[in-house]
Amino acid sequence: MSDHEIFELGDVVLQSGATLRGATLAYKTYGKLNGRKDNVIVYPTWYSGQHVNNEWLIGRGMALDPERYFIIIPNMLGNGLSTSPSNTPPPYDRARFPNVTLYDNVTLQHRLVTEKFGIERVALVTGWSMGAQQTFQWGCLYPDMVERIVPFCGSAKTSRHNFVFLEGVKAALTADDAFQGGWYEKLPQKGLRAMARVYAGWGFSQAFYREQLDIKRMGYASLEDFLVGFWEGLFLVRDPNNLLAMLWTWQRGDISANPVFNGNFEKALAAVKARAIVMPGQTDLYFPPEDSQYEVKHMPNAKFLPIPSIWGHFAGGPGTNPEDVKFLDNVLKELMRS
Structure with missing residues (x-):
């Protein structure tokens, strides 16, 4: 039996100009949406990961506590559960699958959050790696909706390296x-x-x-x-x-590469109103702290807080090192108390 639900998107025109017909987003929720609909956390997936691979940061007594919050994990396009090369019928199947951007992913996730659940405020968006890239994208596209963001071990724009x-x-x-x-x-x-x-x-x-x-x-x-x-x-x-x-989505990751910001990266960063804690891995080899320092410099309400770990990119997930999990969870708790 499936442990997730499917949101029907209909025909979706991507930034590339291709149309995904009958597109879907797979998602899973944890906890209950309260009457005010203000206890919402959006927690996007990472490269190759699915919602189950995000569950290590969710639990009773943790910052992402399903007894307090309504947590939505939307699966990225291409991850095998949402519309992907492996489950799309011809003519856009397999190697013919069209290119998908961060903007495509997040605007469709926004549809899930608003159309399916009628949510107007999001208390927190957070994510690891490509999940962090989607977190930045949420923050700049929906600044009046998103109250807090914590992107960890990821960047708002994929570097040349x-x-x-x-x-x-x-x-x-x-x-x-x-x-x-x-x-x-x-x-x-x-x-x-x-x-x-x-x-x-x-x-x-x-x-x-x-x-x-x-x-x-x-x-x-x-x-x-x-x-x-x-x-x-x-x-x-x-x-x-x-x-x-x-991988194509990751390589072209840029929160300003869309009709809203037209490639102005600093303008996209400045658009993030949310309280932000940007958490690179201190020893991450492909999302280095220097990139995060630049991003924070151009965000109006952001704090730079590296994860002090020698676990590289995996300091941020998926729950590999208990000490790093505790550090991240404590930061999230402090932010959610604010």
Whole structure:
């Protein structure tokens, strides 16, 4: 049985000009919407993740407490549950799936929140990685609706260096002959395994590997065991075309690349009225703190607060290091008390 619901979007014209016919958003809610409809938290998903992969930050006594808040996790387009290459019928199926932007994702999530639930105020938007990018997008597109944002381990605009990292990931996946330009008859496992190993050098920091936390803290028997058991295992269960669709969204991530801001990045940042705590990972290799410092400088009500961790990008999720989870949860609690 499915553990999520489906919001029917109808025919959706994307920024690319393509029309997704019969588009859908998969979502899951936690807790109950109160009578004033002011206890709402929106918590978007991350690259390759689905709503279940966000649940580590939700729980009784935590900042995202379903006994106090109505938490909505909308699944990104392309993640296999919402409209994606893997579940779209021809002619926009598989390798023909159109390009999707942050703007496309968030405007459709806004429809879910307003049309399905009649919500006019959102107490908090938060998310990790690509979820953080969507968090920034929520903040600038709907400044009079969103009261607080906490993007963690993610940026409002994908840097050139981040773009290049993802080119390596993409090249490793698509080099497999079995990929067949996206029209594969069987999963290109060599490509997925190669992609995982490229990713492995970036997801955690140099200090993480130097301290052998894959062995000492995560329980793997050796570095090779970690590369196979954690990294290859993470990607082998993903659909390659879905991964590439979300990768395109990530590479072109820019909260100003839309008709509202017309590419003026500083104007988009300045539009965020919400109380914001921007939390990069101190040792994140592709969403570095320097990017967040620039963003905070141009936001009117934002605080820069790095996560003091050697777990790299995974300081922000998905619940990998208990100390980092506690740090993040405490920050969220303090903000929600304000």
